[in-house]
Amino acid sequence: MIEATGGIYTVRTGEGTVEATVRGRLKLSGNVRDKVVIGDRVGVVEVWGGGRVIESVEPRRTYLARRAAGGRVAKVVAANLDRLVVVASVADPPATPGVIDRMLVMGEAGGMDACVVLNKVDLARGRAVAAELAELYRFAGYGVVRTSAVTGEGMEAFREVIRAGSSALAGPSGVGKSTLLNAIDPRLELRTREVGRRSRAGRHTTVSSRLIFLDGGGVVADTPGFSDVGLGDVSRAELDHCFADFRPFLGGCHFNDCVHIHEPGCAILAAVGAGKIRRARHDSYGTILEEL
Ligand SMILES: Nc1nc2c(ncn2[C@@H]2O[C@H](COP(=O)(O)OP(=O)(O)OP(=O)(O)O)[C@@H](O)[C@H]2O)c(=O)[nH]1
Numbered sequence: 642m643i644e645a646t647g648g649i650y651t652v653r654t655g656e657g658t659v660e661a662t663v664r665g666r667l668k669l670s671g672n673v674r675d676k677v678v679i680g681d682r683v684g685v686v687e688v689w690g691g692g693r694v695i696e697s698v699e700p701r702r703t704y705l706a707r708r709a710a711g712g713r714v715a716k717v718v719a720a721n722l723d724r725l726v727v728v729a730s731v732a733d734p735p736a737t738p739g740v741i742d743r744m745l746v747m748g749e750a751g752g753m754d755a756c757v758v759l760n761k762v763d764l765a766r767g768r769a770v771a772a773e774l775a776e777l778y779r780f781a782g783y784g785v786v787r788t789s790a791v792t793g794e795g796m797e798a799f800r801e802v803i804r805a806g807s808s809a810l811a812g813p814s815g816v817g818k819s820t821l822l823n824a825i826d827p828r829l830e831l832r833t834r835e836v837g838r839r840s841r842a843g844r845h846t847t848v849s850s851r852l853i854f855l856d857g858g859g860v861v862a863d864t865p866g867f868s869d870v871g872l873g874d875v876s877r878a879e880l881d882h883c884f885a886d887f888r889p890f891l892g893g894c895h896f897n898d899c900v901h902i903h904e905p906g907c908a909i910l911a912a913v914g915a916g917k918i919r920r921a922r923h924d925s926y927g928t929i930l931e932e933l
């Protein structure tokens with residue numbers, strides 16, 4: 642399913658795209674709990690009198706789940722995407738590791754590959770800030786691309802990331818997600834913020850969800866509401882697995898149920914002490930753990 646607007650679902654089939662509705666009870670399987678989202682593999686049947694109905698949803702290989710601001714339950718907004726591209730800007734607004742880390746967790750929790758794009762390196766001190774952040778995330782094991790949609794720096798590398806398979810872009814409002822996508826496929830004409838204009842918090846221009854098939858290859862999910870980084874359905878017990886740099890050390894703790902905050906014999910704390918895990922990453926882990 643590639644687009645959902647007001648109860649009408651667009652589905653890609655062997656013979657092109659068709660529109661369908663969901664009526665009655667959906668046959669759900671595996672990890673699919675409630676509804677059909679973009680990226681879902683669905684079964685469509687023709688019904689008497691014409692028209693098509695989605696009747697089943699296949700288990701999801703990956704999912705992107707988020708929680709609305711103040712909401713309690715996580716909502717899956719896209720399925721079966723290969724990667725989450727975490728976009729941050731080095732200034733205007735300035736990136737913070739805390740925000741980047743939360744989004745990386747969001748990607749890891751849903752089984753997606755995660756990588757980091759540091760945009761707006763053209764701004765003052767931009768290259769220095771980007772170099773520091775790039776070092777931090779490469780050390781943690783993530784791919785990092787540094788870009789400027791203004792000068793074109795890094796755009797070829799960004800295109801390479803997007804060209805393979807399917808991606809979702811996540812990142813605070815104003816970091817340049819739409820601008821970056823427009824730069825690699827001008828046909829898209831995604832709305833971007835006008836210069837000098839502040840976005841009003843809580844307002845999103847995108848109301849429908851869709852998968853965009855890019856000119857140069859690659860598929861990108863366009864989903865509303867990604868300026869908010871409420872984590873999805875990550876459990877306390879799985880949080881440590883969502884930090885790529887923790888994984889080599891997991892299982893080495895003295896206590897089986899170690900949460901890696903102050904337990905004796907903790908392999909994660911030992912790795913932090915030995916400089917194998919950066920303290921900033923462990924700080925983010927602690928902050929997120931407290932919230933879950
Ligand atoms: N200096 C500079 N400005 C940029 C760059 N990329 C984007 N911008 C500007 O940043 C502002 C926000 O860009 P958008 O693409 O609308 O940001 P977004 O991430 O899509 O924001 P939301 O849709 O609100 O989530 C716009 O004014 C862009 O022109 C860049 O590389 N350098």
Ligand SMILES: [Mg+2]
Pocket residue numbers: 818819820832833
């Ligand atoms: Mg945008």
Ligand SMILES: [Zn+2]
Pocket residue numbers: 894899900901902904906907908909910
């Ligand atoms: Zn531990």
